[in-house]
Amino acid sequence: MKTVLSGIQPSGLLTIGNYIGAIKNFVQLQNEYNCYFMVVDLHAITVAQEPEALREASESVAALYLAAGLDPSKANIFLQSHVPQHAELGWIMTTLASMGELERMTQFKDKSAGKENVGAGLFVYPALMAADILLYNADLVPVGDDQKQHLELTRDLAARFNHRFGDYFTQPDPFIPEVGARIMSLDDGTKKMSKSNPNTGSYIALLDPPDVIRKKISRATTDSGREVQYDPANKPEVSNLMTIYSQFSGMTLAEVASKFEGQMYGGFKKELAEVVVAGLEPMQQRYHDIRKSGEVRDILRQGAQNAQAKAENILAEVKQRMGFLPAS
Ligand code: TYM
Numbered sequence: 001m002k003t004v005l006s007g008i009q010p011s012g013l014l015t016i017g018n019y020i021g022a023i024k025n026f027v028q029l030q031n032e033y034n035c036y037f038m039v040v041d042l043h044a045i046t047v048a049q050e051p052e053a054l055r056e057a058s059e060s061v062a063a064l065y066l067a068a069g070l071d072p073s074k075a076n077i078f079l080q081s082h083v084p085q086h087a088e089l090g091w092i093m094t095t096l097a098s099m100g101e102l103e104r105m106t107q108f109k110d111k112s113a114g115k116e117n118v119g120a121g122l123f124v125y126p127a128l129m130a131a132d133i134l135l136y137n138a139d140l141v142p143v144g145d146d147q148k149q150h151l152e153l154t155r156d157l158a159a160r161f162n163h164r165f166g167d168y169f170t171q172p173d174p175f176i177p178e179v180g181a182r183i184m185s186l187d188d189g190t191k192k193m194s195k196s197n198p199n200t201g202s203y204i205a206l207l208d209p210p211d212v213i214r215k216k217i218s219r220a221t222t223d224s225g226r227e228v229q230y231d232p233a234n235k236p237e238v239s240n241l242m243t244i245y246s247q248f249s250g251m252t253l254a255e256v257a258s259k260f261e262g263q264m265y266g267g268f269k270k271e272l273a274e275v276v277v278a279g280l281e282p283m284q285q286r287y288h289d290i291r292k293s294g295e296v297r298d299i300l301r302q303g304a305q306n307a308q309a310k311a312e313n314i315l316a317e318v319k320q321r322m323g324f325l326p327a328s
Helices: 015-027 051-066 085-096 097-103 106-112 120-136 145-165 208-219 237-250 253-259 266-295 296-322
Strands: 003-008 034-038 075-079 138-143 173-176
Touching: 003 015, 003 120, 003 145, 015 034, 015 051, 015 138, 015 237, 034 051, 051 075, 075 145, 075 296, 085 120, 085 145, 085 296, 106 120, 106 145, 120 138, 120 145, 138 145, 145 173, 145 296, 208 266, 237 253, 237 266
Parallel strands: 003 034, 003 138, 034 075, 138 173
Antiparallel strands: none
16 A cells, blocks of 8 residues: 655644645545654744744644544554654755755745844755655655655655665655645735745634634735636736635636636625635634544554654664664
């Protein structure tokens, strides 16, 4: 059976971009594959985190996984820091990566642009991500479009290891949705929707209450013109809203386009808000129930135990091939 792995950082509030680009696919893939879904807390600390906020966000992302439909009897759900082999293979991958490769990563360029004090962790971040994936010899990695370059680097590092130490790592393939791989910001159709945007009106958080969702959608920037048409090149903002509609309604983009053909933005936005609210409300209810039940910690403990069993074996083989003396 093929292995699937992915992760989300516990930094800020998860958005509908994270849901559409990633979590929704995790939920589908768990039925067919051997799955590992992490909360990547070691990645989150590449920018400064308040300890209490990190603890809260880590448990919250795990609870959102469950609320969105991930089932611990089908998928391993765990925190990256609970499986220490991630950090160890992360170091090994750092030694295989070159400065030039890491400098070319657009996420690093974006996150470090204009900053005087850029943490070294932010720079070597993709080597840790490669370790996450290779530690389970994952075949498929469901992610949004912005992670594609990191996946390519992972493939290069796997090939480099295999070339030097003998064929061992699987070349992982990205699993990127055809529609919704890049949900754009509500205030600017040229920027990705992001949980770290200081303008909270630019994204819809998965835990936003219905009235907040309605307000954010009604205020979303729309392109000049007045008619609802899917045309990403000329009407990026309306096209983005149509993509969101399609993802929450289960309709194809063509169906959405024909449903709203000739209609004005205002009416469309009202219907969009109701579709998003109807999609998120049950998830929010489940989220609050799960948090109250206190079950998250146990699920994470079990998930980490299962993950560690596999990670230990793979790391032992990697170290043996590289020439580390065994401890016993
Ligand atoms: P992160 O935490 O930034 O985002 C989590 C996932 O959500 C997707 N995503 C989006 N998809 C569509 N539209 C958007 N606006 C949008 N914003 C975010 C991301 O593509 C991602 O799939 N480096 C990763 C975390 C990571 C990881 C891994 C992923 C660490 N180790 C191993 C896969 C495998 C990240 O920062 O994602």
